[in-house]
Amino acid sequence: YQRRVREAVVSTQSTGVSSVGDKAQTGTQIMGRRPYGVGLMVAGCDETGPHIYYICPSSNFYECKCMAIGSRSQSARTYLERHKDEFKNVEDLNELVAHALRALRDCLPNDSELTTKNVSVGYVGRDCTFTVKDDDEVADYLKSIEEEKASGAVAPDAGEEAMETQ
Numbered sequence: 001y002q003r004r005v006r007e008a009v010v011s012t013q014s015t016g017v018s019s020v021g022d023k024a025q026t027g028t029q030i031m032g033r034r035p036y037g038v039g040l041m042v043a044g045c046d047e048t049g050p051h052i053y054y055i056c057p058s059s060n061f062y063e064c065k066c067m068a069i070g071s072r073s074q075s076a077r078t079y080l081e082r083h084k085d086e087f088k089n090v091e092d093l094n095e096l097v098a099h100a101l102r103a104l105r106d107c108l109p110n111d112s113e114l115t116t117k118n119v120s121v122g123y124v125g126r127d128c129t130f131t132v133k134d135d136d137e138v139a140d141y142l143k144s145i146e147e148e149k150a151s152g153a154v155a156p157d158a159g160e161e162a163m164e165t166q
Helices: 002-009 014-028 074-087 093-105 135-151 158-165
Strands: 042-046 049-055 062-063 121-125 128-133
Touching: 014 042, 014 049, 014 062, 042 121, 074 093, 093 121, 093 135, 121 135, 128 135
Parallel strands: none
Antiparallel strands: 042 049, 049 062, 121 128
């Protein structure tokens, strides 16, 4: 029974991600070739809900709850892992985008800032198609997190809160 149910729940996204991973891995099975060597993040939504997949440079793939890839991405992953329980009950897209931008902001070097020139926002869900916002369309999102930062309204991370109470 469980096997039939699990097989029925496998989404077409999972199948597509598996195909990409298999394609990248095929080259390693022929002498003298390597995997492509790049990471890829795939997002989509089906009847079971939204999904995020990470295809590693080694061609392995994983479904994730939240993920950040690229240079300096560890601090973004840490932010997302600390706050992932808050995402379950959020119904406002703007709040989710704000969390993503806060995570991204944590990755920047000290002399850099998020601007409309270096940020794009993409989202997908049950009730909306895949949408990408660029340039001036991102300005309102950036303005909201900058106002939080300026007013100090951002909630402290779990570790900081624990230190303050002790």
